[in-house]
Amino acid sequence: MKKLISTSFNKFKQHEFSKSVATLATGTIISQIIPILFSPIISRIYSPQDYALVAAYSSITVILTIIATGMYDSALMIDKEDSEAINTGSFAILITFLVTIISAIFFLLYGRSVTRWIGSDDLGFWIFLAPITILFHGFYQTLNVWNNRKGRYKRMASNRIIMTLITTSATLYFGYLGFAGKGLILSLIIGQAISFILLLIQTIRNDKEMFHFISWPLIWRSAKMHKHFPIYNMPQGFLDGLRESGLIWVISFFFGATALGSFSFAKNILMRPLQVIGNSVGNVFFQKASKVYHETNDIYKISKKTVIGLFLIGFPFAIVIFLWGESIFTIIWGQTWVEAGKFSKILIFWLLLNFIASPLGFVPIILKKQRQFFIFSVLTAAVPTGLFYFLGKTGYNIETSMIMYALTNIFFIIVFIKWIDLIIKKVCVPLPISS
Known part of the structure; x- marks a missing residue:
């Protein structure tokens, strides 16, 4: 009888997990279909140089948005009680304010120097909008994790659709007005700002x-309790951002704006369908795995099921791109993006493995293995980017350099998956009640 009840409960949890993923995935599918449908028009309005500009802007903001919350937004997911989580989230918002103010002062003083250093003088005035991006991203991320904690997947899905609708509409509008790459930057900011305001209103309601649980003593208590997040998770996230940004800077420095724009466009197009499922599964996995770990101390089954499921979903897409990527890009997005099509064939299996492994990035947070994860992140940030820099400096062409970069990342992702498998088996000993 006990076994029957346990089996039924496990089936219910699996159904609940799939239902939650489906809810988020539906919203993500719609939100990604919108820009994909309009991408043949957008790709003929904007040039590779325009995408290089927004890539340069993002290379700066992606690093700062990672540290915007001190990673306390992730911490609020693992708090056992909502009364604890609301104070953790409050501290994340306070840090966002602080980072925004510091970054605004920094860019006012050194903004022009930063644009020259990354080899993108065209950014000019637009670099001063970076603090606004940091502010809205930090606020939105904290609210999004809170709603994820509360299981409000329909809200998260609808908010994502609204953000994409606004961003795509603004992209077309600014493109029509001839804003070029600046239009892509403004579109991102406007979409994020409006979706944050909407999510804020819904959450407050x-x-x-x-709110009456919020107090300074409890905020500081949460800050101290989760201090390992800024100590280990934030540097680890910073390194991930630096790896992404470093690649952009290296491509721009050695191979020019056209190559950077083609790379950015190819990666953006490939990531859209992968993110349809990947982000949805990741959000639900974090919430469900945290809950399962508190209840049973065992997340092996849910982790294994997630990885296998993502592989079965992503592999056919990867094969199609590898075989016909260049033709697909040329036919759909125009002759201007032939180089992007070549890059897509090189990048696809790295992005596939990254897609498969991305939910597992939450496991070190759940199991409190951030210190070990940070050490691993140092290697994954330094080695591939360092290799790409070396190849560019010694005169290798961009395709050869990108192939070696992709293969190096594939190696590190495989090692990461194996490490996660080992620590789950070592740490997660099922509690007697789960048997």
């Missing part, structure tokens, strides 16, 4: 009774 549902959770205003939680």
Whole structure:
């Protein structure tokens, strides 16, 4: 009888997991279909040089948005009680304010120097918008994790659709006005700002009774309790951002704006369908795995099921791109993006493995293995980017350099998956109640 009840409960949890993923995935599918449908028009309005500009802007903001919350937004997911989580989230918002103010002062003083250093003088005035991006990203991310904690997947899905609709509409509008790459930057900021305001209104309406749990002593208590997040997770996230940004800077420095724009466009196009499922699964996996770990101390089954499922979903897409990527890019997005099609064939299996492994990035947070994860992140940030820099400096062409970069990343992802498998088996000993 006990075994029957346990089996039924496990089936229910699996159904609940799939239903939650489906809800988020539906919203993500719609939100990704919108820009994909309009991408043949957008690709003929904007040039590779325009995409190089927004890539340069993102290379700066992606690093700062990672540290915007001190990684306390992730911490609020693992708090056992909402009364604890609301104070953790409050501290994340305070840090976002602080990082925004510091970055605004920094860019006012050194903004022009930064654009020259990364080899993108065209950014000019637009670099001063970076603090706005940091502010809205930090606020939105904290609210999004809170709603994920509360299981409000329909809200998260609809908000994502609204963000994409606004961003795509703004992209077309600014392109029509001839804003070029600046239009891509403005579109991102406007889409994020409006979606944050909407999510804020919805969250306050549902959770205003939680405000009375907020107090300075409890905020500082949460800050101290989760201090390992800024100590280990934030540097690890910073290194991930630096790896992504470093690649952009190296491509721009050695191979020019056209190559950077083609790379950015190819990666953006490939990531859209992968993110349809990847982000949805990742959000649900973090919430469900955290809950399962507190209840049973065992997340091996849910981790294994997630990895296998993502592989079965992503592999056919990767094969299609590898065989016909160049033709697909030329036919759909125009002759201007032939080089992007070549890059897509090189990048696809790295992006596939990254897609498969991405939810597992939450496992070190759940199991409190951030210190070990940080050491691993140092290697994954330094070695591939360092290799790409060396190849560019010694005169190798961009295709050869990108192939070696992709293969190096594939190696590190395989090692990461194996490490996660080992620590789950070592740490996650099922509690007697789960048997």
